[in-house]
Amino acid sequence: MGRILIKRIMLGLITMWIVSIMVFTATEILPGDVASAIMGKSATPEALQSIRTELGLDQPALVRYGGWLMDIFSGDLGNSLATGRKITELIGERLGNTIVLAVATALFAVPLSIFLGLFAAMFPGSFFDRGVSTSTLCLVSVPEFFIASVLVLIFSISLNWLPAISQISLNAPFLKLVQALALPVMTLTAAIMAHMARMTRTSVLNVVSSPYIEMAILKGVPRRTIIVRHAFPNALSPIFNVVALNLAYLISGVVIVETMFAYPGIARLMVDAVTNRDIPLVQACAMLFCSTYVGLNMLADLLSTIFNPRLRFPK
Amino acid sequence: MNPKPKGILPKNDSCPADDSSRSDRPPPKRNLRLGATCWIGISILLVWLFVALFGPLLAPHPQGEMISYDSFAPMGEVGILGGDYIGRDIFSRLLFGARMTMGLALIATVLAFVLGGVFGFLAAAGGGWVDQVLSRLNDAIMAFPSIMLALIVIAALGTSIPVLIIMVCLIEATPVFRLTRALGMDISVMDFVEAARARGENISWIVRREIFPNTIVPLAAEFGLRYTYSILFISALSFLGLGVQPPQADWGVMVRENMIGLTYGSPAAVIPAAAIGSLTVAINLIVDAFVEHGNRDVSEEMI
Secondary structure (H helix, E strand, C coil), X not given: CHHHHHHHHHHHHHHHHHHHHHHHHHHHCCCCCHHHXXXXXXXXXXXXXXXXXXXXXXXXXXXXXXXXXXXXXXXXXXXXXXXXXXXXXXXXXXXXXXXXXXXXXXXXXXXXXXXXXXXXXXXXCXXXXXXXXXXXXXXXXXXXXXXXXXXXXXXXXXXXXXXCCCCCCXXXXXXXXXXXXXXXXXXXXXXXXXXXXXXXXXXXXXXXXXXXXXXXXXXXXXXXXXXXXXXXXXXXXXXXXXXXXXXXXXXXXXHHHHHHCCCCCHHHHHHHHHXXXXXXXXXXXXXXHHHHHHHHHHHHHHHHHHHCHHHHXXX | CXXXXXXXXXXXXXXXXXXXXXXXXXXXXXXXXXXXXXXXXHHHHHXXXXXXXXXXXXXXXXXXXXXXXXXXXXXXXXXXXXXXXXXXXXXXXHHHHHHHHHHHHHHHHHHHHHHHHHHHHHHHHHCHHHHHHHHHHHHHHHCCCHHHHHHHHHHHHCCCHHHHHHHHHHHHHHHHHHHHHHHHHHHHCCHHHHHHHHHCCCHHHHHHHHHHHHXXXXXXXXXXHHHHHHHHHHHHHHHCCCCCCCCCCCHHHHXXXXXXXXXXXXXXXXXXXXXXXXXXXXXXXXHHHHHHHHHCXXXXXXX
């Protein structure tokens, strides 16, 4: 057991290392370099050269990669090219907002989709089951900005209940915070719910076809009890897996939603950085998102190993 | 896509009541019975395909022409679907945009299938270090959330149509590679392939006549899914301002341009978003019916 966990964590670290190489290489394929990006097109060759020496750009790529990695570990991410401010500051200001958005979405979407999936599994083939299946398929197929814009038209424009722009600050009164978060959370929930609900249904139904459930049916246990008491606990492992994977998928949803609602989070910071071609900031944000993604994927594997004894002892 | 399991207790209503009558029946037809949702999907897809092919001929105005001095002129007043943020005809731009949105994604997906498919079969057939190298490379690309990969590449290279196509092709090729490799490996150990080898058929004949035909159904379903992902992905980038660039009409660009209109209650941003949604839902409905059909028991079809 312990050895498998350590092995999986090592694999995650190696993945992170590969990711860091790829993120760093992105700057190497940049036509021109950071120096010309700072100085603009009219810079003289001498000025460029001095900036290169100052930033250490005249060093070989491997040395610079090593230095960059060391800087990341020591928590110094450098300065943003566009604003000149410290990147750790820029990210620090917004990190909380994105975490609040993600946690709120997880708290809302995970129970909802597991409930829907369980209910659908209780009555397979029923009207409710088909309704859940078709509507979640439709929700996952449409772009996030479609869901978001329809929600804005309904809740902000027609009903005038919720703000269309989510300018949140974490010290605002709780009700204000909930109002600002409502539409982004609803959009993200719609985007990630489908997979989780369908997977819950499928894994519960898979368990239901096993002999011990047949035994319970023959014994006369009510259907609801069979699903909740006998089938669901054994279906937890694949469900955990798909939940963690979908929280990782949340990352791409967050990018769209933060742009749509002008939400002051990390994703929008990164999109702005890409638009300004502010490479150091892009690198920092990318490393942050990618490590979250790798971490969640690793967590998914670890959880399913812990909850599924068969995976603990591979043949 | 996971195969849908049957209900709690297997239904027995499909069991033939009288076996003796079977010989009198005509041989079973392998007819494709498709549900209503599938037909809805097919009709929506056909409409959009028609628009993508002939849209520019049908459009009442050129895509850049301003037909109104007002922003967000309401529906019915100007044009069929109203005007956009600088008074251009939304209906015409929607017709022009179809070609861009659907065409770009189609090119990227086809290229992804060629790339992923060729390398996938190569890994399956080659095995050994060829497989190891290709698979680890594939894992490295898959370790990124695809949107992050796209944002990094665009930050480094800037955005243009070729960059978009190559990037989406690379991102979409990774799952295709995984699928074709798995399919190729599964099928190449089956008895009929063994038999063909024993007959002394050469490797290319085996791939063409025995392995490839057996992968068509799952690959076709995968193509539908990858195509919708490409559409959503490119539209998302255009929506972020990092994909197709204005003034070119593209559905994702149109959503971005007209987003501000939402605060005035104008549906100008919702219309192109709905167009993307209807297209992707349609393809997903078709794929879903297709997968469901493929998962039906063979025995069920024999009766």
